[in-house]
Amino acid sequence: MSKLTDIQQDGLPNSPSGALSKIQWRGWVLPLALLVLWWLVTAQGWVNTRLIVPPANVLKVAVTTLSDPLFYQGVLFSVGRDLSGFFFGSLAGVLLGTLLGVSRLADRLIGPTFHTVRQISLFAWLPLLSSWLGYGELSKLVFISLSTLYPVALGTFEGVRSVTKAHAEVARVFRFSRMQMLSRLILPAATPQIATGLTLGLVYAWVATIGSEFLLANWGNGLGNIVIKGRAAFNIELIIFGMLAIGGVGVFFNRIAVRIESRALRWRGPRV
Amino acid sequence: MSVVSTDPLIFRQSTVEVPWPAVRWLWPVAGHLSRVGAALLLPAALLALWQLAVAQRWLPEQIFPAPALVWQSLVELWQSGELQSHLQISATRVGWGLLAGTASGLLLGFGMGLSRTVHAYVFPSFDVASQFPVLGWIPILIIFAGIDEALKIAAISIAVVVPVAVNAQKGIANIPRAWFEVARVYGFTRLQIVRRVVLPAAAPSLFNGVRQAVMQAWLTLVFVELLASSEGIGYLMVWGRQLAQLDLVVVGMLVIGVVGVALDVALRSLESRLQRWRISAF
Amino acid sequence: MAHAATLEIANLSMQYQVEGKKLPVLDNITLSIKPGEFVSIVGSSGCGKSTLLRLIIGLENEYQGDIFLDGNRIVGTSLERGIVFQEHRLFPWLTVEQNVGLGLLNASGSEAGKRTSVQEHIELVGLKGFENAYPYQLSGGMSQRVAIARALVNRPEVLLLDEPFGALDALTRSHLQQELQRIWEQEGITMILVTHDVEEAAYLGDRIVVMQPRPGRIKRIVDVPLARPRDRASADFTAIEEAVLGEFSDKSQVELLSVTAQQSRVSDW
Numbered sequence: 001m002s003k004l005t006d007i008q009q010d011g012l013p014n015s016p017s018g019a020l021s022k023i024q025w026r027g028w029v030l031p032l033a034l035l036v037l038w039w040l041v042t043a044q045g046w047v048n049t050r051l052i053v054p055p056a057n058v059l060k061v062a063v064t065t066l067s068d069p070l071f072y073q074g075v076l077f078s079v080g081r082d083l084s085g086f087f088f089g090s091l092a093g094v095l096l097g098t099l100l101g102v103s104r105l106a107d108r109l110i111g112p113t114f115h116t117v118r119q120i121s122l123f124a125w126l127p128l129l130s131s132w133l134g135y136g137e138l139s140k141l142v143f144i145s146l147s148t149l150y151p152v153a154l155g156t157f158e159g160v161r162s163v164t165k166a167h168a169e170v171a172r173v174f175r176f177s178r179m180q181m182l183s184r185l186i187l188p189a190a191t192p193q194i195a196t197g198l199t200l201g202l203v204y205a206w207v208a209t210i211g212s213e214f215l216l217a218n219w220g221n222g223l224g225n226i227v228i229k230g231r232a233a234f235n236i237e238l239i240i241f242g243m244l245a246i247g248g249v250g251v252f253f254n255r256i257a258v259r260i261e262s263r264a265l266r267w268r269g270p271r272v
Numbered sequence: 273m274s275v276v277s278t279d280p281l282i283f284r285q286s287t288v289e290v291p292w293p294a295v296r297w298l299w300p301v302a303g304h305l306s307r308v309g310a311a312l313l314l315p316a317a318l319l320a321l322w323q324l325a326v327a328q329r330w331l332p333e334q335i336f337p338a339p340a341l342v343w344q345s346l347v348e349l350w351q352s353g354e355l356q357s358h359l360q361i362s363a364t365r366v367g368w369g370l371l372a373g374t375a376s377g378l379l380l381g382f383g384m385g386l387s388r389t390v391h392a393y394v395f396p397s398f399d400v401a402s403q404f405p406v407l408g409w410i411p412i413l414i415i416f417a418g419i420d421e422a423l424k425i426a427a428i429s430i431a432v433v434v435p436v437a438v439n440a441q442k443g444i445a446n447i448p449r450a451w452f453e454v455a456r457v458y459g460f461t462r463l464q465i466v467r468r469v470v471l472p473a474a475a476p477s478l479f480n481g482v483r484q485a486v487m488q489a490w491l492t493l494v495f496v497e498l499l500a501s502s503e504g505i506g507y508l509m510v511w512g513r514q515l516a517q518l519d520l521v522v523v524g525m526l527v528i529g530v531v532g533v534a535l536d537v538a539l540r541s542l543e544s545r546l547q548r549w550r551i552s553a554f
Numbered sequence: 555m556a557h558a559a560t561l562e563i564a565n566l567s568m569q570y571q572v573e574g575k576k577l578p579v580l581d582n583i584t585l586s587i588k589p590g591e592f593v594s595i596v597g598s599s600g601c602g603k604s605t606l607l608r609l610i611i612g613l614e615n616e617y618q619g620d621i622f623l624d625g626n627r628i629v630g631t632s633l634e635r636g637i638v639f640q641e642h643r644l645f646p647w648l649t650v651e652q653n654v655g656l657g658l659l660n661a662s663g664s665e666a667g668k669r670t671s672v673q674e675h676i677e678l679v680g681l682k683g684f685e686n687a688y689p690y691q692l693s694g695g696m697s698q699r700v701a702i703a704r705a706l707v708n709r710p711e712v713l714l715l716d717e718p719f720g721a722l723d724a725l726t727r728s729h730l731q732q733e734l735q736r737i738w739e740q741e742g743i744t745m746i747l748v749t750h751d752v753e754e755a756a757y758l759g760d761r762i763v764v765m766q767p768r769p770g771r772i773k774r775i776v777d778v779p780l781a782r783p784r785d786r787a788s789a790d791f792t793a794i795e796e797a798v799l800g801e802f803s804d805k806s807q808v809e810l811l812s813v814t815a816q817q818s819r820v821s822d823w
Contacts, residue, residue, distance in 0.1 A: 026392040026393050027392065027393065027395070027396030027397070028396070029393055030393055030394060030396075030397045031396075031397050051415065051416065108307060108310040108311065109310055109311075109313055109314055110314055111311075112311035112314075113311070113314045113315055113318075116529065116533060117529070119528075119529050119532030119533045119536060120525050120528055120529040120532060121487075121490040121491050121493075121494045121528050121532060122491060122494075123491060123494040123495045123498055123506075124494050124506075124509065124524065124525045124528045124529075125525070126498060127498070127509045127510065127512070127513040127518075127521045127524075128518065128521055128522070128525065130513070131335045131513060131516075131518055131521070132331070132335055166639070166641060166643045167643060167645065169613055169639075169643075170639075170643045170645075170656070172612075172613060172631050173611060173612075173613070173631050173635075173636070173637055174631075174633070174656055174657055174659060174660060174708075175631060175632070175633060175660045176659070176660070177660075180659065180660075184656075184659070185645070188645070188647045188648075189645075189647070191647065203403075203405075206405060207405045207406075207407060207491075210405055210407050210408065211407050211495055214407065214410075214495075214499060215495070215498055215499060227411050230411070231411055231414070231415075236415060239411045239412060239415065240412065242411070243404075243408045243409065243411060243412055246404070246405065246407075246408040247401075247403070247404030247405070247408050250403050250404055250405050250408070251400060251403040251404070254403045266688075267646055267647040267648075267688045267689075267690070268646065268690065269688065269690035269691070
């Protein structure tokens with residue numbers, strides 16, 4: 001129960017300062033009601049408690065797992081995979097997006113192919129990747145990088161294209177070299193859209209991490225594997241706990257990304 | 273007299289001098305053709321590279337099918353009707369999932385957008401739940417719904433609800449209050465407000481949401497079919513992989529890509545048609 | 555004090571290519587601007603005055619004729635020619651200090667020297683204390699002042715101003731005109747101001763170049779031999795304004811008036 005409310009704590013939206021505590025209180029009603037319903041339904045035996053397990057059991061399993069160092073190792077593995085893939089994918093994405101945005105030739109040559117290949121739903125790559133690279137770390141890493149590449153490249157592309165002629169003329173008057181154009185005008189001007197792309201990329205990276213752990217199951221380490229183990233053992237409590245953990249990390253990443261985004265975009269001023 | 277510009281390449285303006293007036297009409301056509309040609313250059317080069325790699329056996333035959341083989345399999349599957357049936361099954365799942373998900377998403381999004389009470393009670397939980405990756409729900413769904421159609425449609429619906437609801441709510445939240453005041457001054461009824469103010473104003477966001485939803489729907493569909501299915505495009509790929517017939521895998525990817533492009537194009541043309549009407553109305 | 559330059563424009567003509575047809579924008583502009591002079595250029599829209607500035611600053615390069623700065627033909631943009639646009643065109647992700655510093659990015663000199671120069675120019679435009687503000691925090695007038703500082707910081711030989719106060723309210727405009735005059739007197743560089751506001755042109759300029767549209771030609775150059783600071787309400791000032799405005803009245807009307815006058819004289823007789 002503590003784990004659930006922790007997530008809810010992170011999840012509450014910022015209320016305007018000076019708002020009545022009543023308003024924040026209302027957000028708790030629904031989840032608490034569901035929790036109570038859940039407990040009631042299992043306590044009264046209205047459902048098959050092998051399927052719909054009592055919340056207390058989930059809590060027990062949660063406590064057990066959380067005190068198991070192997071769990072944290074698994075989380076670290078998953079997150080590590082995620083961040084590595086995110087790093088490579090973002091780097092490639094920014095490079096590709098900048099190239100397509102800055103060079104009309106590159107856009108004409110590479111753009112159409114990129115936009116078409118992008119339409120192939122990401123998971124469709126896995127059978128091919130697993131055939132070529134196996135079920136190990138490499139195929140997962142490549143997959144996560146690919147998932148990150150698309151949104152980051154798109155965001156960067158749109159950002160680079162959004163540089164106004166007015167600003168470009170100022171740069172010309174001050175004799176900016178090509179390098180200066182890129183580093184002092186184009187990329188800073190594109191930062192809002194790049195940031196959006198990176199946020200989206202972070203979300204996709206986590207989905208890709210978990211998805212690849214499910215589909216390229218190799219009994220290795222990771223959060224996904226915990227859930228798989230739970231499925232194999234028909235340990236519903238473990239599955240639920242795993243699901244909450246996966247979601248929790250997802251929420252956490254999201255929050256961090258939003259916070260970093262707003263700090264980097266301080267110069268835009270207060271947004272509505 | 274013209275002067276050589278020393279300004280960075282990126283911003284150099286190119287002015288093409290049209291040689292003879294008679295040929296002037298040809299210019300846009302030539303421009304279009306050259307654009308298409310440029311677009312096909314890279315795919316053609318990749319195809320040639322692929323063929324070369326196969327001929328030179330850079331990778332073992334089992335995991336690197338020849339382009340000709342892929343084409344042959346594609347034709348065979350099409351002619352035998354297998355491809356269509358797999359595609360239809362997948363498309364049906366996506367269709368139902370989109371329907372259910374969009375309906376719930378609109379309900380949720382409009383509810384949270386229009387009613388402050390609903391927003392206060394529902395949004396906090398929704399906000400958190402929407403940041404859960406859909407894939408996290410699937411193991412639980414499998415337990416409850418097995419691995420049949422119900423699972424797939426349920427999973428797709430969940431994947432669809434989130435972008436639709438989020439964009440619907442945001443779209444409504446961004447409507448300038450001034451427009452509601454105008455409606456109030458003219459004594460619009462609730463229904464009229466929704467029809468004449470809310471829907472047109474939120475339309476761009478809604479389209480955004482639907483576009484994202486379609487992408488998420490396909491994403492989830494492929495995932496679920498790869499995970500646990502006995503028919504559908506995803507299954508075709510799994511089957512191909514297990515039989516080491518990677519030509520089937522590639523056929524599956526191509527089909528998914530084509531469908532993705534088709535849906536995207538359809539959505540964009542629908543959107544521009546509706547938006548054009550909308551812009552001219554305002 | 556910056557070194558002021560002589561600007562020679564000889565037989566300058568320019569056309570735009572629109573769908574294969576040539577659209578004349580400027581026709582045979584000849585103008586000689588002395589060092590340290592303040593020249594105002596007035597004209598209605600479409601007379602090519604902004605295009606003229608863009609040619610001088612080097613943002614457009616396809617023209618016939620000659621433009622010489624201190625005897626050297628101009629080629630593209632250069633740090634010796636500065637410009638202030640109608641929109642401030644500040645980089646929103648940079649502070650005031652960093653925006654002004656852009657002008658010195660490719661200038662020679664030590665980092666310390668550049669920092670001092672930036673600080674001096676921020677004070678010159680009266681924005682001391684706002685060094686770390688972001689553009690979104692500034693008013694329109696303040697942003698334009700930053701743009702002026704940015705254009706002046708690398709001590710160009712000539713400063714071009716393309717309707718710099720057009721986007722501001724009347725009060726700010728009037729205040730900034732006084733500021734610009736003060737800066738001009740202090741820095742002593744050549745300034746060329748393009749405006750559609752005749753009062754502004756007369757207030758600031760040593761000479762007023764009146765342009766007529768389609769194609770852009772110099773119609774008349776009005777000298778403004780008044781001492782500064784000028785009194786906008788004085789008779790001399792108003793006379794010059796009227797002389798300029800007179801160039802804009804309908805030509806046929808003027809002809810009609812003179813014909814009527816002649817007729818009445820005959821009838822009187």
